[in-house]
Amino acid sequence: xxxxxxxxxxxxxxxxxxxxxxxxxxxxxxxxxxxxxxxxxxxxxxxxxxxxxxxxxxxxxxxxxxxxxxxxxxxxxxxxxxxxxxxxxxxxxxxxxxxxxxxxxxxxxxxxxxxxxxxxxxxxxxxxxxxxxxxxxxxxxxxxxxxxxxxxxxxxxxxxxxxxxxxxxxxxxxxxxxxxxxxxxxxxxxxxxxxxxxxxxxxxxxxxxxxxxxxxxxxxxxxxxxxxxxxxxxxxxxxxxxxxxxxxxxxxxxxxxxxxxxxxxxxxxxxxxxxxxxxxxxxxxxxxxxxxxxxxxxxxxxxxxxxxxxxxxxxxxxxxxx
Amino acid sequence: xxxxxxxxxxxxxxxxxxxxxxxxxxxxxxxxxxxxxxxxxxxxxxxxxxxxxxxxxxxxxxxxxxxxxxxxxxxxxxxxxxxxxxxxxxxxxxxxxxxxxxxxxxxxxxxxxxxxxxxxxxxxxxxxxxxxxxxxxxxxxxxxxxxxxxxxxxxxxxxxxxxxxxxxxxxxxxxxxxxxxxxxxxxxxxxxxxxxxxxxxxxxxxxxxxxxxxxxxxxxxxxxxxxxxxxxxxxxxxxxxxxxxxxxxxxxxxxxxxxxxxxxxxxxxxxxxxxxxxxxxxxxxxxxxxxxxxxxxxxxxxxxxxxxxxxxxxxxxxxxxxxxxxxxxxxx
Numbered sequence: 001x002x003x004x005x006x007x008x009x010x011x012x013x014x015x016x017x018x019x020x021x022x023x024x025x026x027x028x029x030x031x032x033x034x035x036x037x038x039x040x041x042x043x044x045x046x047x048x049x050x051x052x053x054x055x056x057x058x059x060x061x062x063x064x065x066x067x068x069x070x071x072x073x074x075x076x077x078x079x080x081x082x083x084x085x086x087x088x089x090x091x092x093x094x095x096x097x098x099x100x101x102x103x104x105x106x107x108x109x110x111x112x113x114x115x116x117x118x119x120x121x122x123x124x125x126x127x128x129x130x131x132x133x134x135x136x137x138x139x140x141x142x143x144x145x146x147x148x149x150x151x152x153x154x155x156x157x158x159x160x161x162x163x164x165x166x167x168x169x170x171x172x173x174x175x176x177x178x179x180x181x182x183x184x185x186x187x188x189x190x191x192x193x194x195x196x197x198x199x200x201x202x203x204x205x206x207x208x209x210x211x212x213x214x215x216x217x218x219x220x221x222x223x224x225x226x227x228x229x230x231x232x233x234x235x236x237x238x239x240x241x242x243x244x245x246x247x248x249x250x251x252x253x254x255x256x257x258x259x260x261x262x263x264x265x266x267x268x269x270x271x272x273x274x275x276x277x278x279x280x281x282x283x284x285x286x287x288x289x290x291x292x293x294x295x296x297x298x299x300x301x302x303x304x305x306x307x308x309x310x311x312x313x314x315x316x317x318x319x320x321x322x
Numbered sequence: 323x324x325x326x327x328x329x330x331x332x333x334x335x336x337x338x339x340x341x342x343x344x345x346x347x348x349x350x351x352x353x354x355x356x357x358x359x360x361x362x363x364x365x366x367x368x369x370x371x372x373x374x375x376x377x378x379x380x381x382x383x384x385x386x387x388x389x390x391x392x393x394x395x396x397x398x399x400x401x402x403x404x405x406x407x408x409x410x411x412x413x414x415x416x417x418x419x420x421x422x423x424x425x426x427x428x429x430x431x432x433x434x435x436x437x438x439x440x441x442x443x444x445x446x447x448x449x450x451x452x453x454x455x456x457x458x459x460x461x462x463x464x465x466x467x468x469x470x471x472x473x474x475x476x477x478x479x480x481x482x483x484x485x486x487x488x489x490x491x492x493x494x495x496x497x498x499x500x501x502x503x504x505x506x507x508x509x510x511x512x513x514x515x516x517x518x519x520x521x522x523x524x525x526x527x528x529x530x531x532x533x534x535x536x537x538x539x540x541x542x543x544x545x546x547x548x549x550x551x552x553x554x555x556x557x558x559x560x561x562x563x564x565x566x567x568x569x570x571x572x573x574x575x576x577x578x579x580x581x582x583x584x585x586x587x588x589x590x591x592x593x594x595x596x597x598x599x600x601x602x603x604x605x606x607x608x609x610x611x612x613x614x615x616x617x618x619x620x621x622x623x624x625x626x627x628x629x630x631x632x633x634x635x636x637x638x639x640x641x642x643x644x645x646x647x648x649x650x651x652x653x654x
Contacts, residue, residue: 013480014480014483014484017480018484021489022492025492025493025496026496028496029495029496149621149624149625149628150617150621152568152620152624153568153572153617153618153620153621153623153624154617154620155572155575155576155592155595155613155616155617157576157579157595158575158595158609158613158616158617159613161595161599161602161609161613162609162610162613164602165602165606165609165610169602169603169606252485255485256485256486256487256488259487259488259491260576260579260580263580264599274491275580278491278495278580278581279581286492286495290488290491290492293485293488294484294485294488297483297484297485298483298484301483
């Protein structure tokens with residue numbers, strides 16, 4: 001499959017670009033030794049740390065070492081985690097918490113939240129989109145229109161805060177945040193899932209409207225098939241391509257939206273880790289979290305394109321680009 | 323995302339309504355432009371939802387532009403005695419706070435107005451800068467083609483497959499937050515959207531007869547691109563611009579929430595939500611109101627963009643542009 005190979009090659013190049021960007025841009029904030037030890041550190045301590053970390057080597061060599069480490073699953077060592085107070089001594093002997101472990105520990109929670117949010121939104125959106133297409137100008141059609149407009153206009157983290165005010169503070173039905181039992185996931189998933197719900201429902205509706213006007217639907221009706229079967233079996237699969245495209249796009253949006261929603265709800269996912277790293281000025285963790293999310297996004301895009309070719313064999317790279 | 327969908331539904335830009343008038347021989351140098359404006363205005367007034375959205379945007383724009391004169395209080399004036407006043411309350415000194423006060427006793431309405439100045443202007447500036455960059459590159463890529471196009475479009479494809487908010491976060495972490503850094507980051511992340519659309523529109527136009535005619539007449543490439551291609555894609559680009567402003571206002575809120583926007587004590591909508599978050603149990607209005615302002619502004623912009631698209635679409639425009647009476651007659 002030359003198309004898939006080429007497509008995977010693009011993803012690999014994108015990943016390399018992100019890695020390079022994260023590495024070189026990260027160096028622009030200054031000497032990592034000073035960032036770690038603080039401006040008051042002595043020259044000997046700085047020099048020793050630079051030697052230990054290999055910071056005196058040429059930049060290009062450090063870059064190749066960084067990429068080599070990444071290939072082996074080494075994201076470096078956190079500046080802040082695992083230290084009670086001043087990290088100076090621990091750095092000297094190369095100790096410290098590996099970033100890889102931190103990222104891997106947080107990833108499942110983010111995937112769990114994203115799966116609940118997107119799964120729920122997708123299931124509901126497909127049903128709503130189909131119903132709206134079956135009954136144009138009915139209340140459900142209007143609801144889909146309003147939802148799709150509202151969903152692109154709302155800030156997700158604000159929606160999360162409003163949900164907290166409403167359901168946690170005033171009504172007291174659900175916890176304000178945290179991680180644990182199944183009901184902890186409801187509010188963050190609602191905040192995250194509102195946007196994909198509106199977008200996917202809207203796209204499903206218009207794709208289904210197109211499909212329902214096709215001759216094969218009339219043929220299926222003439223054959224006496226029940227309407228629900230025509231919609232769910234025949235039309236929905238053919239309406240799949242735009243729905244898959246928009247779902248992939250929304251998944252990318254979801255991953256970035258999760259950064260803020262996790263912060264608002266104190267959800268211990270990768271977004272929360274990222275914001276913590278921002279506040280702590282913990283560069284290796286920040287780089288690791290960004291690389292993890294970027295990898296996730298690139299893989300999702302690749303999967304969407306593969307699904308694409310499966311749904312419609314006519315689709316090739318050239319026809320998708322134009 | 324949006325732009326992909328847009329590209330599919332976008333009308334052929336060479337048949338914008340104003341040109342239809344020329345073709346049908348109705349052209350009258352004196353009257354034609356006035357007529358189209360009147361038609362568009364009438365169409366706007368006949369559509370109640372869009373009219374409300376447009377009015378809301380005008381109110382927002384006026385209160386943002388005139389915040390210095392219109393705001394009832396100084397947005398940074400601290401009044402410790404009157405903290406956490408709920409909306410519609412009066413202080414002992416007889417000062418009326420329509421939308422209440424925040425954790426430092428500052429007037430929420432005044433802060434919202436000044437915040438509007440920041441949030442909306444960042445949205446507009448970001449969209450204008452990224453639009454200028456993207457449209458320029460897009461037109462040149464579509465018109466000249468060749469290696470330049472390949473490079474630009476590879477770049478666009480690559481950048482659009484990355485999570486832009488994340489990259490923005492990282493860049494801002496390095497160069498620091500603030501008003502102009504935000505605009506800068508938005509420019510370099512969002513130009514791809516304009517570039518993609520400008521290029522595809524240029525590709526549609528470049529083989530038209532009127533472009534060949536211009537070339538035969540000896541127009542330079544720059545003149546063809548500026549005077550012949552650009553004016554023919556104003557309508558779809560305006561729709562995109564409107565959507566983009568809404569997206570940037572939302573992004574600004576997210577980045578300000580994380581502390582990368584304008585620095586305190588200055589207000590922006592995202593910052594107001596961020597600082598109100600700590601008092602969510604006691605003062606709901608501190609979080610709800612700025613978010614509502616963002617929501618309504620973005621909603622109005624999206625509605626307006628949808629209306630612009632419908633009006634500039636030759637298939638649907640007749641429904642919008644001809645008065646109701648005439649339509650009925652035609653149908654009957």
